[in-house]
Amino acid sequence: MSISELKIQILESVGGLNHLQSEEVLNYINRVQRSRQDQEDYLNFKRRAMEEIQVAIDDNSSQAA
Numbered sequence: 001m002s003i004s005e006l007k008i009q010i011l012e013s014v015g016g017l018n019h020l021q022s023e024e025v026l027n028y029i030n031r032v033q034r035s036r037q038d039q040e041d042y043l044n045f046k047r048r049a050m051e052e053i054q055v056a057i058d059d060n061s062s063q064a065a
């Protein structure tokens with residue numbers, strides 16, 4: 001199922017809820033989305049750190065030789 005189809009299903013489901021229920025669902029979706037972004041940011045930071053560590057090791061090895 002594509003993301004577009006999932007979004008449509010969510011919108012249709014939210015359409016049947018009252019205002020308070022709709023707000024709770026949308027707040028939940030926003031929290032999930034933020035947590036995914038936080039995870040992506042962490043993984044990108046970790047990847048860049050590992051690349052920098054590898055460059056430092058390579059530089060240190062070449063200077064020692």
